[in-house]
Amino acid sequence: MSSTASVLTRNNPHNGKIQSVPIGKIAIWWFLASEMMVFGGLIASYVLLRIHNGGWAGQAAHVRWQLGTLNTAVLLTSSLTMALAVSASRQDKLRRTAVFLGLTVLLGVAFLCVKGVEYTGELREGFTPASGLFWSFYYGMTGLHALHVTGGVVANLTFLVMAVRGDLWTGKQRRLEYAGLYWHFVDVVWIFLFPLLYLS
């Protein structure tokens, strides 16, 4: 069974008019759906408890929205470079793919470094995960997100090595596309975490 076989193709012998969906794409979207449940549950709990407690504006005022804004710009830019890397791989442009993947990795690492600076400052000011419900959510949600960014960086680094070695082109471009979907999902999660934790 090839990796580009379609579930619809296999299940329906009369599928000539049905658009096929690669198994890998179904798998990565299924995985992202489970991730949506994880982050969606956390975000919904945060919103409900924040409303219940009359808002945590006092605690939220201590987070550095300037660094959060910088990190948002970094992650949005990394989504662009990832999209350009996937686009280059579809055109079999090996060097261009490697360059954009390298930029994506660097931007992912930059995001984690800025987050580290934020954590350091907040911990020095005495705000720990035990300092209150807001800080528990803050460290929980941003920490889980940072773990996902780390996973994405590792995946992208793996594809970067493959691209540099020249062995990304044996039916493996689709894998880079799936890694791209994951990376963009991580970006979308941050798009919601940023206003929830920094701007409200």
Next chain:
Amino acid sequence: MVNTGNDDRLYITIWGWLLGLLIAGVLVFTLHLATIPLLVLIFTVAVIKAALVIRNYMHLKAEHVLIYAIAGIPVLLILGMALMLIPDIVFHR
């Protein structure tokens, strides 16, 4: 999926919009508006940004209905869960 140079131009245009919306959201925050208008504006901007990424970078605009179903079900479940919990958590003081 066939790719052309037009896709790259689209990606860069979307990135410009995303950064513009980011700046707009932060500017709204610095205006110190009343809570409700502030939240509505900030989260409207966030939803638009997310939609731009999902539609253009994740190519959902060209996906099969099966992918929409896989991605849509958890969103509905989360919204349903939140709505069911509102009476117990938000209005129970």
